[in-house]
Amino acid sequence: MTRPPTAAQRRVIDAAEPVTGRLKGTEGQLAALVKRGLAFRHPRPPHDHFLTPAGHRVRETPETLSETPEAVPGTPAPPAVDAGVFAARIGGEDAPVGGPSRPREVRSAWQGLLELRRMTRPDGAVDRPCGWERTHLVQAAALALEAAGHHPAGAGPGDSGYRVRATPQPEAVAVREPxxxxxxxxxxxxxxxxxxxxxHTEPRTGVRYVLASPRRV
Structure with missing residues (x-):
């Protein structure tokens, strides 16, 4: 079993920039995270450090829990607030997320995601989803929708607005909107x-929904 990060390393991980996972810390702290596979050093100047998928999982997992349940189609939406860490609204949350600062936070998160795309593409292109988005399909799709001004559904089953959910397909999410x-x-x-x-149309209910997958080319 992998040894959990130290308290100091956990603080560095928790303080990573939302979405991009850009890290700030001493050279020793960052090198230790790289050695443990929780961070990587970007090959291009200014050679910043970013969380790896494993590092993102550590940040998204409460320290008292060993694992986070996966989203399953048809299950209630998980809470969208996690100890002050930005979370895109996937629709169906029990309570609205954020207040007057929410639009600014969403814009900042989307710009950060575009920057992550740019930094992780050899050609610097931002027109296709990056690796982080492919490992966080629901959150990535929801962020794209919220950043574009679409409104997420409320907690009620008949509430209008979008709902983004995982599907059995490995790289696809379902988007529903009445x-x-x-x-x-x-x-x-x-x-x-x-x-x-x-x-697509659900065979039993006749409800229309959109199946979305990150484009590769």
Whole structure:
């Protein structure tokens, strides 16, 4: 079993920038995180350090828990607030997230994600999802929608607004929205953000939904 990070290392991890995972710390702290596979040093100047997928998992896991349950289609949405760490609204949260500062936080998170795309692409392109998005499909799709001004659904089953959920497919999320025009608008937003989408109908209910996957080329 992997030894958990020290208290000092955990503080550095928890203080990482939302979405991008950019780290700040002493050279010794950052080198120790790299050695443990929780961070990597970007090969291009200014050679900043970022969390690896393993590092992101550490940050997203409460210190008192050993694992976080995976999202399953049809299950209630998890809380969107985690100890002050930014979380995109996936729809169906029990309570609204944030206050007057929420739009600013969303814009900052989206710009950070675009910067992460730029820094992790050899050509610096930002038109396709990056590795972080492929390991955080629901959060990435929800952030793209929220940043574009779409409204997430409330906690009630019939509340209007989008809901983003995991699917059995390894690289696809389902986006549901009661309003057909709003659903098509969600699909258009995701396509503009580098996702490929397709509209489908649930066989039993006849409800339309969008299946979205990160575009590779």
């Amino acid at each position: 309003d057909p025009e709003a659903l098509r608008a969600c699909a258009a937003t995701l396509e503009k953000a580098g996702w490929q989408t397709g509209e």
